[in-house]
Amino acid sequence: MPDRTINIFEGMTISELAKRTGRSIPFLEEILVNVGEEVGSEFDPVSIDVVELIAMEVGVNVKRLHSNEGAELLPRPPVVTVMGHVDHGKTSLLDALCQTSVAAKESGGITQHLGAFVVDMPSGASITFLDTPGHAALSAMRARGAAVTDIVVLVVAADDGVMPQTLEAMAHAKAANVPVVVAVNKCDKPAADPERVRIQLGSEGLLLEDMGGDVQVVEVSAVTKAGLDKLEEALLLQAELMDLKARIDGPAQAYVVEARLDRGRGPMATAIVKAGTLMCGQYVVVGAEWGKIRTIRDMLGKVKDKALPSMPFEFEGLRGLPMAGDDITVVNSEERARMLSEGRGKKLEKNRLEKIGEGRIETPNESENVPERVELPIIVKADVQGTVQAVTDALKSLNSPQVFVNIVHVGVGVISQSDVDLAQACGACIVGFNIRSPPSSVTQSANRASIQIKVHRVIYHLLEDLGNFIVDKAPGTLETQVAGEAQVLSIFELKGRTKSQGGDIKIAGCRVTDGRVTKVSTMRLLRSGEVIFEGSCRSLKREKQDVDAVGKGNECGLAIDAYNDFQIGDVIQCLEQVKRKPKFVSSESGSVRIEC
Incomplete structure (x- = not known):
């Protein structure tokens, strides 16, 4: 039974929390004392951090609600996520948009490794763009991008049209209740047919302006930069219609876009502020990690003392790497940060163990007719935390009735000796994505221990390699196949046998018409x-x-145990048990699966 989730907010009372959790007020007050808080009236407001700690103690999940009541709201730039099918020119379009930025021209280009950047327009307006991966296997990362964005730019190639990941991006935008602006790219190509794209999108339920709807369509070319100014104008118009505003004062409401491990500076997280102000020196809890913000840098790498709404920034000071999509919670002390972090960490570990339990099948003692299934432990290493999470999700899609993919450890950075030691201890395969090859000493150690290391830079190649590896590991399923057929042409009776020999038997005189008939097989x-x-x-x-x-x-004489009623014209099939392995299957859209 899944855990309950309740909404919590700053200033919530113990009385209100008791109603939502179904627990008594004295019980909750006892927990309040245990987390170091004084007990007042049941109607006194309580810090949202304390409310979350109490909720974790009683075993419920929480969703933080942020209130802007009484705060001054000021206009903020739109946060835009660019999505589209692989090879439809999303990356080229982002590069072209980046080059149109006034700030980019002044600074000589963006040098930071950020999953976001700001386009400053000559008019003074600005737009924050989020980059999202384009492969089907990274749909979870794209889904998190849609969750923190205001507008989705749907990139569709004019010469290719609507494809599976186009529909997937539309679904993410719809689920997040985010408006869409369509960019029909590659309009410079001879085979470009923007009108066909419009018709396809309309048939998929997207209400375009040309068809009486409100979805803007802009024809662009990332190569010639034609139409980029119109795309930016369309985005600003959409933002104006949405009347995007945010409070500046108060604790920040922010979300992690990406995280990586810097060898010199430690864990680094890229984030977007949705409301409030995040400042250096503040204690924060990000997912299950905590720390004190040491440094904030903008998209150009300039050190800032604070981050404002819609501003993409990178910060350091966390004790560990957060996950892409984690929210940033500002707390008032190191002790409170540590308590929240530990509580969330225990909750995550509990959920992880439950998922592993759900992934395993019952043993034959618990259930009859359970197919044989093997476990494949995998260690995942990647360049940044968001990619780690996306690769992990993609590998789980390779689970099958015969092989259970068990992600035993994930991490950021190059594959190390400790990874090899862990792999040896649990019999795991090590998977690396978008990272350097491990040092020769680590590779040699892995070879001596017969540990498989697979490093790739293209997600499809990684999944293909692992898919084939899983197929090799799979035990296969026994199937009955017809190895040969014979037709009965005549019948002979063999007399004179004693009772102990089974008495008289009949022999079927046959001709083998297909395959071959073997004596050890079932007939x-x-x-x-x-x-x-x-x-x-x-x-x-x-x-x-x-x-x-x-x-x-060839012709033969054939007798079957305990059967004497042959007739001319009967067909006798020779049955054999064969072991069939599963197949690794991929589609043109980039999705993969193991087919048993």
């Missing part, structure tokens, strides 16, 4: 297409000599 007798009997072969002769097998086109 199935068919009459007019219906199965009459199935049993083991008692005798197989060719030219009065006992033989083990008879091939196609």
